Amino acid sequence: xxxxxxxxxxxxxxxxxxxxxNVERKKVxxxxxxxxxxxxxxxxxxxxxxxxxxPIDYVVGTSMGSIIGGLYAIGYTPxxxxxxxxxxxxxxxxxxKTPRSDKNMAEREAxxxxxxxxxxxxxxxxxxxGGLIKGQNLANLFSELTLGYHDSIDFNQLxxxxxxxxxxxxxxxxxxxxxxxxxxxMRASMAxxxxxxxxxxxxxxxxxxxxxxxxxxxxxxxxGADVIIGVDVQSExxxxxxxxxxxxxxxxxxxxxxxxxxxxxxxxxxxxIKVNVKGYSAASFNPQAIDTLIIRGEEAARANYKGxxxxxxxxxxxxxxxxxxxxxxxxxxxxxxxxxxxxxLDEKDKEWIMKRCDLKENALNSIRRIEETTSIIxxxxxxxxxxYNLTHSDDGRFNLxxxxxxKQEHRINIGIRFDSEEIASLLLNVRSTLKTKxxxxxxxxxRLGKRYAAKLSYGIEPSPLSSLGLTYLFQYNDVDHYEHxxxxxxxxxxxxxxxxxxxxxxxxxxxxxxxxRYELYDYEKFLHEEGHQGFDLNKEHFFSYFAGLHYESYDxxxxxxxxxxxxxxxxxxxxxxxxxxxxxxxxxxxxAFEGVIPVTNRFAILPALYGRFLIGNNIPLPKMNVMxxxxxxxFLLNQLPFIGVTHVELMKNSLLIGxxxxxxxMGNIHYLTLSGNYALNSNKLKGLLKEDNMFGCGIGYGIxxxxxxxxxxxxxxxxxxxxxxxxxxxxxx
Numbered sequence: 001x002x003x004x005x006x007x008x009x010x011x012x013x014x015x016x017x018x019x020x021x022n023v024e025r026k027k028v029x030x031x032x033x034x035x036x037x038x039x040x041x042x043x044x045x046x047x048x049x050x051x052x053x054x055p056i057d058y059v060v061g062t063s064m065g066s067i068i069g070g071l072y073a074i075g076y077t078p079x080x081x082x083x084x085x086x087x088x089x090x091x092x093x094x095x096x097k098t099p100r101s102d103k104n105m106a107e108r109e110a111x112x113x114x115x116x117x118x119x120x121x122x123x124x125x126x127x128x129x130g131g132l133i134k135g136q137n138l139a140n141l142f143s144e145l146t147l148g149y150h151d152s153i154d155f156n157q158l159x160x161x162x163x164x165x166x167x168x169x170x171x172x173x174x175x176x177x178x179x180x181x182x183x184x185x186m187r188a189s190m191a192x193x194x195x196x197x198x199x200x201x202x203x204x205x206x207x208x209x210x211x212x213x214x215x216x217x218x219x220x221x222x223x224g225a226d227v228i229i230g231v232d233v234q235s236e237x238x239x240x241x242x243x244x245x246x247x248x249x250x251x252x253x254x255x256x257x258x259x260x261x262x263x264x265x266x267x268x269x270x271x272x273i274k275v276n277v278k279g280y281s282a283a284s285f286n287p288q289a290i291d292t293l294i295i296r297g298e299e300a301a302r303a304n305y306k307g308x309x310x311x312x313x314x315x316x317x318x319x320x321x322x323x324x325x326x327x328x329x330x331x332x333x334x335x336x337x338x339x340x341x342x343x344x345l346d347e348k349d350k351e352w353i354m355k356r357c358d359l360k361e362n363a364l365n366s367i368r369r370i371e372e373t374t375s376i377i378x379x380x381x382x383x384x385x386x387x388y389n390l391t392h393s394d395d396g397r398f399n400l401x402x403x404x405x406x407k408q409e410h411r412i413n414i415g416i417r418f419d420s421e422e423i424a425s426l427l428l429n430v431r432s433t434l435k436t437k438x439x440x441x442x443x444x445x446x447r448l449g450k451r452y453a454a455k456l457s458y459g460i461e462p463s464p465l466s467s468l469g470l471t472y473l474f475q476y477n478d479v480d481h482y483e484h485x486x487x488x489x490x491x492x493x494x495x496x497x498x499x500x501x502x503x504x505x506x507x508x509x510x511x512x513x514x515x516x517r518y519e520l521y522d523y524e525k526f527l528h529e530e531g532h533q534g535f536d537l538n539k540e541h542f543f544s545y546f547a548g549l550h551y552e553s554y555d556x557x558x559x560x561x562x563x564x565x566x567x568x569x570x571x572x573x574x575x576x577x578x579x580x581x582x583x584x585x586x587x588x589x590x591x592a593f594e595g596v597i598p599v600t601n602r603f604a605i606l607p608a609l610y611g612r613f614l615i616g617n618n619i620p621l622p623k624m625n626v627m628x629x630x631x632x633x634x635f636l637l638n639q640l641p642f643i644g645v646t647h648v649e650l651m652k653n654s655l656l657i658g659x660x661x662x663x664x665x666m667g668n669i670h671y672l673t674l675s676g677n678y679a680l681n682s683n684k685l686k687g688l689l690k691e692d693n694m695f696g697c698g699i700g701y702g703i704x705x706x707x708x709x710x711x712x713x714x715x716x717x718x719x720x721x722x723x724x725x726x727x728x729x730x731x732x733x
Contacts, residue, residue, distance in 0.1 A: 032060070038277040044299070163220075164186065167211050333367040411430070428447075442457070466504040495522075510549070517545075523537045558708070559665075568591040602664060610659070619653060626640075
């Protein structure tokens with residue numbers, strides 16, 4: 001009996017020794033260095049640390065290390081972060097772009113013509129010099145990811161105590177965040193000087209902490225960490241032969257500024273995990289790079305796996321010990337808003353928004369609804385940036401605070417295009433908002449190239465969605481006209497147009513317009529080919545009345561993956577407001593439909609239909625139907641697109657074109673497109689199926705580049721029986 005009792009006591013002692021419960025152990029601090037996109041490797045390291053069963057008592061980070069560390073501190077798992085970083089549109093997040101769906105149609109059209117858009121007021125210059133990117137999209141993302149931690153809080157009270165490093169350049173000293181709004185602290189820690197605008201907080205001007213302390217082991221020690229696991233994703237200092245660009249030199253200077261402290265912190269590290277980031281930079285946010293960096297982080301940690309297991313014993317834990325994270329973060333989009341506040345919003349706009357969005361107490365009850373409301377404000381008001389944050393109210397609900405900034409009153413816009421027809425063309429625009437009782441603007445545009453033009457507009461905007469405008473347009477045209485693929489004649493003329501029009505936008509995607517227009521065609525000369533009919537024209541003018549409707553919901557202007565476009569217009573032409581050539585006026589009915597049918601996430605079918613129908617007798621040359629090129633109104637305002645015809649082809653009064661494209665995306669920005677279209681043409685609508693018809697097809701390769709689409713297309717049309725190569729770079733204008 002005594003032997004049995006002794007054996008049971010021995011078993012209990014062994015069990016207690018193998019699985020200690022209340023034994024005081026050493027505290028572990030996890031330090032995550034900065035490194036921009038290279039910081040994605042931290043996620044892979046965290047996977048292995050958790051697998052090894054090492055508890056984390058403190059987490060400290062700089063720059064991207066602060067983002068990963070902050071999310072880990074509130075309960076995000078490595079698996080959650082892995083999924084999250086892979087689905088983000090980093091090109092959008094690392095810019096100040098507003099989602100296309102949040103823009104009204106005028107803003108979309110401007111964005112799809114101009115490569116460069118710069119403010120030129122005094123206040124705008126100050127904003128630009130603060131950083132290339134304001135970072136509002138990142139700020140919104142951080143706000144959503146940290147839902148529930150929007151109040152000013154003590155970071156030591158988070159599930160894992162947290163701190164991050166920034167630098168106050170106003171005082172030239174390190175700023176360590178141990179409290180505050182978590183999303184703000186994360187944003188300040190990664191405000192790369194010259195790239196992101198600094199975060200202004202109280203009297204501080206905060207930039208990326210990597211400038212002063214990119215590997216903050218000392219901060220973790222000060223918080224109480226006994227042992228340090230350090231993860232370093234910084235690149236090695238470059239040798240002299242690699243310091244041959246402004247970017248490499250600037251990066252080296254930043255690294256050298258904190259080199260002494262880095263070396264000191266390195267000596268204070270117990271387990272050092274150095275990730276191989278060769279071949280990647282702070283800007284490597286593409287999906288392939290993110291995937292590789294996470295894998296390399298995991299590989300680096302596994303290479304130190306024995307060291308991690310040994311560290312586990314040194315801190316007083318058995319090798320079988322596995323910490324349980326009871327505070328796992330569960331993202332939710334459900335919130336209940338108690339109060340809604342606007343900061344920087346004009347009272348008139350506030351009143352309009354409150355009515356438009358039906359913003360009443362408790363009206364906003366989810367992140368999705370808040371984002372929809374934010375989209376409406378962005379698209380339909382005169383504000384350039386709209387951000388928000390949520391703070392807890394006393395009853396557990398939230399207060400929603402909007403922060404808005406006015407759009408710049410004066411901007412200069414530049415567009416550039418190269419193609420095999422015009423070689424090169426340049427578009428310059430200056431737009432200024434005027435300080436009048438009713439909001440108004442003036443805009444001047446010049447087009448330089450083979451087809452030069454000038455446009456001057458003045459508009460009054462009685463509401464954010466409507467405008468009443470006066471426009472003058474001048475164009476110089478030198479156009480070759482073809483009949484059945486053969487050059488018939490060349491016309492050189494000056495085109496003048498004056499217009500008074502009212503436009504109204506509904507629900508961002510729909511625009512309605514009507515107005516009165518005067519047009520003058522001042523012909524300089526005609527050069528006819530032998531055997532073709534001549535024209536004896538000097539000047540031709542029109543007074544016309546028009547109305548039109550335009551709907552468009554593409555997710556992208558070029559290479560869209562979803563959405564549709566429709567426009568329809570009716571125009572009545574006269575030469576004296578009531579008649580044309582002392583007879584009844586003639587009219588034009590035109591329309592276009594384009595759509596995208598996604599078959600898979602990479603393959604899509606794009607059907608289209610274009611039509612222009614002239615009603616009346618003796619249609620004059622300036623208003624006759626023409627077609628050709630891949631852009632509507634390519635050379636003439638009455639031109640419809642047709643694949644396979646690269647010139648201006650004269651057509652009859654009724655013209656209907658059906659088109660279909662098969663588009664395959666390869667990689668992220670490369671596209672292969674097979675195209676075909678068919679045209680029906682007749683002088684009378686009822687004769688469309690009986691008279692002239694034409695087929696055209698093409699195969700093209702395109703790249704969705706930062707300068708606009710880069711495309712090369714091989715085309716063929718039965719009408720001309722020729723194969724043509726068309727190459728273009730840049731937005732269409």
